[in-house]
Amino acid sequence: MSTSVEKAIPLEFDLGNMSAFDVTPLDQTKLNSQNSREKEDYLASMARDNTQLLVNKMLALPKERTQDGVLLALPETTTPTPRAKHLPKPKPETKWARFARLKGIAPKKREGKLVFDEASGEWVPKWGYKGKNKELDTQWIVEDGEREKKMTSKQVRHSSRDAKRTRR
Amino acid sequence: MLRQVKPKNARTKRVMDKREPKLLEGAKIALFLRGNATSQLVVDVLHDLHSLKKPFAVNFQKKNSLLPFEDSSSLEFFSEKNDAGLAVFATHNKKRPHNLAWIRFFDYHVLDMIELGVVDYKPISSFHTVPIVPGTKPMMLFQGPSFDSHPVFRHVKSLFLDFFRGEPIQKLDSAGLSHVIVVSAGEASDDETQPLPKVNFRVYSTKLLKSKTNLPRLELEEMGPRLDFSIRRVQPAQADVLKEALKKPKTQEPKTKKNVDVDVVGNKVGRIHVDQQDLSDMQTRKMKGLKRSAAEVEEEEDESEGEDEDEDVVSDVE
Numbered sequence: 001m002s003t004s005v006e007k008a009i010p011l012e013f014d015l016g017n018m019s020a021f022d023v024t025p026l027d028q029t030k031l032n033s034q035n036s037r038e039k040e041d042y043l044a045s046m047a048r049d050n051t052q053l054l055v056n057k058m059l060a061l062p063k064e065r066t067q068d069g070v071l072l073a074l075p076e077t078t079t080p081t082p083r084a085k086h087l088p089k090p091k092p093e094t095k096w097a098r099f100a101r102l103k104g105i106a107p108k109k110r111e112g113k114l115v116f117d118e119a120s121g122e123w124v125p126k127w128g129y130k131g132k133n134k135e136l137d138t139q140w141i142v143e144d145g146e147r148e149k150k151m152t153s154k155q156v157r158h159s160s161r162d163a164k165r166t167r168r
Numbered sequence: 169m170l171r172q173v174k175p176k177n178a179r180t181k182r183v184m185d186k187r188e189p190k191l192l193e194g195a196k197i198a199l200f201l202r203g204n205a206t207s208q209l210v211v212d213v214l215h216d217l218h219s220l221k222k223p224f225a226v227n228f229q230k231k232n233s234l235l236p237f238e239d240s241s242s243l244e245f246f247s248e249k250n251d252a253g254l255a256v257f258a259t260h261n262k263k264r265p266h267n268l269a270w271i272r273f274f275d276y277h278v279l280d281m282i283e284l285g286v287v288d289y290k291p292i293s294s295f296h297t298v299p300i301v302p303g304t305k306p307m308m309l310f311q312g313p314s315f316d317s318h319p320v321f322r323h324v325k326s327l328f329l330d331f332f333r334g335e336p337i338q339k340l341d342s343a344g345l346s347h348v349i350v351v352s353a354g355e356a357s358d359d360e361t362q363p364l365p366k367v368n369f370r371v372y373s374t375k376l377l378k379s380k381t382n383l384p385r386l387e388l389e390e391m392g393p394r395l396d397f398s399i400r401r402v403q404p405a406q407a408d409v410l411k412e413a414l415k416k417p418k419t420q421e422p423k424t425k426k427n428v429d430v431d432v433v434g435n436k437v438g439r440i441h442v443d444q445q446d447l448s449d450m451q452t453r454k455m456k457g458l459k460r461s462a463a464e465v466e467e468e469e470d471e472s473e474g475e476d477e478d479e480d481v482v483s484d485v486e
Contacts (some may be wrong), residue, residue: 002379002385003379003383003384004381016336017308017329017333018305018306018307018345019307019308019309019329019333020307020309021309021310021315021316021325022310022311022312023312023313023316024311024313025312025313025354025355026311026312026353028354028355031352031354031368040390040394043368043370044370044372044388044390046311046352047309047311047350047352047370047372048386048387048388050309050311051309051348051350051372051374051388052385052386054307054309054348055307055345055374055376055383055384058307058340059342059384064339069341069343070341070342071339071340071341071342072340072341072342073338073339074337074339079326080416081329081330081414082272082274082279082326082330082405082413082414083414083415084193084196084273085190085193085253085274085275086189086274086275086412086413086415087189087191087415087417088188088189088190
């Protein structure tokens, strides 16, 4: 069960399109024979040899092992084929896009709800059910001055006893 | 051209955005159309080709009185309505029995056309193999020297490659090497009066068997359809339109700066090219003592005159 094939003229490959091109002339007598069996057998044998070479080349491509199986990285296609539509014209940059690019403003990345808690070594939600912002309310022991540490200066000013009295 | 639709809601806008030209195109959608008179054979061929081309195919059942080689406006309307890049038009008459016209479009205008007559046909249903999953990318094989040398066969090669290759993908599952489309043709003779050789279209499903080496042994089983085409009329693409269609998007390669190199040691070295300086106009330090006086200039003139005289004498002797 050999996997190697001898070829007088080597095939040309376009692995991006998973195709191979064989330039060796075919046996005209077999191609034009009235006996369809002979013709089909000849075509099938030629096809098998050439496809074996193609598959060999394909399986030699860089592989990536994933959960779903072995993936082969296909290269760019080499055979030029006409497009269905013209190339899109580059759209002019919007005023904001230009400003952002010059200033170096990158689009804000969504942080998500989870935040890494050093104490427990786990990812806890920042707010909401079992949120880290409420941990002082549920802790059974709180140091004096702990609440002030976590508040912003504005919150401290508004929560102080004097501030509350003046508002009243 | 159809009337320009202005999207009134998000759904229509999405549909329009899908049809916008993109840098990297997906698979071309093919239309399968019938003419005023069709034969059962050619309709079955159309059905089989449709199954090979699924899901990027639209199959129409009604008859259309179209003459692709005379008037292409109807076809262009179809192409625009269905956002199709390819079309196969089947007809049957006494002059051209079991005829298939393969049309390619560029910007919803006909790019090129070729007429292939079905000479021999064996449908998929007659082969008892497992049908392929629609949408799998097939391997393609072109056998014969004419696909490289003869313009008509190059057209056939480009057409079949474009038609059957499916979506461009970056990563392929190794189990995806399921079937192969083999197109073969004999050698075209130089004599133009001779008919062109037939194009043999075969589709095989692959079976990979264990072998002694790392690579699997391949076995093919024909799964159909089996088609033999004879080449009839050809309308090649116009050179300027084809050139536009073959344009590739500008890839963003890192622009290597010219005349800047990195040394063996690691120093960044640059080259500056300067024009040749006109040294006669250069501003230099003037040393009055070295200036040539009027007397010296006269001396030099006399000497040079004498040299000329000698030269004249030499030439006379020769």
